[in-house]
Amino acid sequence: MIQASNISHFYGSEQVLFNLSFEVKSGEFLFLSGESGSGKSTLLSILSTLLKPSSGELLLDGKAVESMKDMDYFRQSKIGFVFQFHYLINYLSVYENIALAAMDDKKQNINKILDELGILELSSRYPNEISGGQRQRVAVARALVNEPKIIFADEPTGSLDSKNSTIVYELLQDAQKKGTTVVVASHDMQIQNYATKIIRLKDGQIL
Amino acid sequence: MIAFKAICKNPFKSLLIFSSITIAVMAIFLISSVSQGVIGMYSKMIKTDGDIIITQKGISDTFFSNVDISLMDKIDKLEHVSSSYAMIVGASPIGHIPIAGIYGTTANHFSHYKLSSGDYPKEGEVILGENLSKQFKTKSINIANKNFEISGVYRSEIGFEEGGVVMNITDAGRLFNRSASFILVSSSSPNEIDGIVQKISNLESEIEVKTTQNFIKEYNQFKIIENSSFVISFLAFAMGLMGIASVMSMIVNSRKEEFGIMRALGKSRFFIIKNLFFETLAMSLSAYLFALILSLGILALLPHIEMLQGYVNGTLSLATALYVLVSTLFMALLGSLFPAWIASKTDPILLINQGCA
Ligand SMILES: Nc1ncnc2c1ncn2[C@@H]1O[C@H](COP(=O)(O)OP(=O)(O)OP(=O)(O)O)[C@@H](O)[C@H]1O
Ligand SMILES: [Mg+2]
Numbered sequence: 001m002i003q004a005s006n007i008s009h010f011y012g013s014e015q016v017l018f019n020l021s022f023e024v025k026s027g028e029f030l031f032l033s034g035e036s037g038s039g040k041s042t043l044l045s046i047l048s049t050l051l052k053p054s055s056g057e058l059l060l061d062g063k064a065v066e067s068m069k070d071m072d073y074f075r076q077s078k079i080g081f082v083f084q085f086h087y088l089i090n091y092l093s094v095y096e097n098i099a100l101a102a103m104d105d106k107k108q109n110i111n112k113i114l115d116e117l118g119i120l121e122l123s124s125r126y127p128n129e130i131s132g133g134q135r136q137r138v139a140v141a142r143a144l145v146n147e148p149k150i151i152f153a154d155e156p157t158g159s160l161d162s163k164n165s166t167i168v169y170e171l172l173q174d175a176q177k178k179g180t181t182v183v184v185a186s187h188d189m190q191i192q193n194y195a196t197k198i199i200r201l202k203d204g205q206i207l
Numbered sequence: 208m209i210a211f212k213a214i215c216k217n218p219f220k221s222l223l224i225f226s227s228i229t230i231a232v233m234a235i236f237l238i239s240s241v242s243q244g245v246i247g248m249y250s251k252m253i254k255t256d257g258d259i260i261i262t263q264k265g266i267s268d269t270f271f272s273n274v275d276i277s278l279m280d281k282i283d284k285l286e287h288v289s290s291s292y293a294m295i296v297g298a299s300p301i302g303h304i305p306i307a308g309i310y311g312t313t314a315n316h317f318s319h320y321k322l323s324s325g326d327y328p329k330e331g332e333v334i335l336g337e338n339l340s341k342q343f344k345t346k347s348i349n350i351a352n353k354n355f356e357i358s359g360v361y362r363s364e365i366g367f368e369e370g371g372v373v374m375n376i377t378d379a380g381r382l383f384n385r386s387a388s389f390i391l392v393s394s395s396s397p398n399e400i401d402g403i404v405q406k407i408s409n410l411e412s413e414i415e416v417k418t419t420q421n422f423i424k425e426y427n428q429f430k431i432i433e434n435s436s437f438v439i440s441f442l443a444f445a446m447g448l449m450g451i452a453s454v455m456s457m458i459v460n461s462r463k464e465e466f467g468i469m470r471a472l473g474k475s476r477f478f479i480i481k482n483l484f485f486e487t488l489a490m491s492l493s494a495y496l497f498a499l500i501l502s503l504g505i506l507a508l509l510p511h512i513e514m515l516q517g518y519v520n521g522t523l524s525l526a527t528a529l530y531v532l533v534s535t536l537f538m539a540l541l542g543s544l545f546p547a548w549i550a551s552k553t554d555p556i557l558l559i560n561q562g563c564a
Contacts, residue, residue, distance in 0.1 A: 052554055075473035088468075100209070100469075
């Protein structure tokens, strides 16, 4: 599902990723771990097409990202994101935030997903009217709505307590069990319990 | 429509953009239309009742011009001349009013001032413009230490005139110590006007004869008003437009995070630009309309403000309104779409992290 070869990245003249190569199979749960500043977020952004690597090649679902024609469609239909901070759009309601991400033929799933995540009754509220844990569940719902092939999550529980963290991990695991590939970058070693594959980074290199 | 949700959910920002556009547009409208109005009124006063104007040679301002009124007899005898009248235009304190216009004219021009009460003035009498008459309840008024009986009240669509007094030219001649400021000549045959100008010029050497159209075009005071108002309204406009563009770009910059999220969710550049386009368009168009209505309202009120005695008047031309509309929309869109376009080319994660920083 993900094939990375010789990925390097520079911010200005500072190199933060060094020739990383690895593969993640379909349906795996990958845990990107490492100390703060080791390059987890940078790598996750590259894998999820949100950042162009300085060099190296990346295949997602068998397609080379660099030469991909319809990147927008690919992002919408194949990829789901969960960020450390929820990153919902503040002038849209919970329902509208998810609808914004949803493909036309997936819009009918929105209520079902909200129900599964236990936030259906919040659907007409705005992001500033719900709790942090609820917001993060909305973000997970948004990531799931198009039934993507891969879900990327960067510190998805960074701002949550352990009870809410467990809820989020279980939601991601549910998705993985249904065949979705899941990639999570985090400090939280609790994820080891859910992961099928672990990549440890140190100073931009795989240990 | 997502664009309108963005407007409604951020009322403070929307109000900021809305009011900055409104104020910029109003400044342009008011400055340019008041100065145009002043010029328009004066030109109208001269143009309505004559085809040719005779002033003193070398005197550029009608206030200082002195022409011999006996010239009228010779002019009236010329071929194709249908009528002529003489006028003295002056300004003086009237009663407790610090300054008001005084129009001394030959009796054949009185009909230009429509009486709303009383009779046209005989010697020693004046009629008051409606605006001015509201300030006087007396039967006589004092002008430059001379007493004049009030014989009537007149109306005029020209603001200057409504705030002044009309008297016989002989009375005005004594007040201002001259024969006539200018003589206006009408002709019934438009094709002969250039010929008449020539013939009148030959009558005397100390006069300057022009068609009223040329006179207005060349009148120095107009040029000064026009040029300075152009500079002022241009500066107001430029500042307003830069304000609009910078408010828009500030707001777009503060929304980079949102654009990053949308890009991450697979929304196209086009989707983002399109929504911002409608958002900006709706905002600037409604602010423009609001400013237009306010300005028209203010301009309509100006002639009725007693303190101004009708001296300040304004007309808003369609050309100005359209010109301002186009440039407002252009700057608002430039200010919002240009930074959005740059942002849409940036890697989404960098936009998202910028927003969070
Ligand atoms: N936009 C940027 N510009 C310049 N340098 C950056 C930028 N983002 C990250 N870095 C640098 O790149 C390195 C890797 O950062 P990254 O965010 O990938 O680490 P991380 O493993 O996610 O850390 P954390 O666990 O604290 O989130 C760090 O040294 C960081 O300072
Ligand atoms: Mg990180």
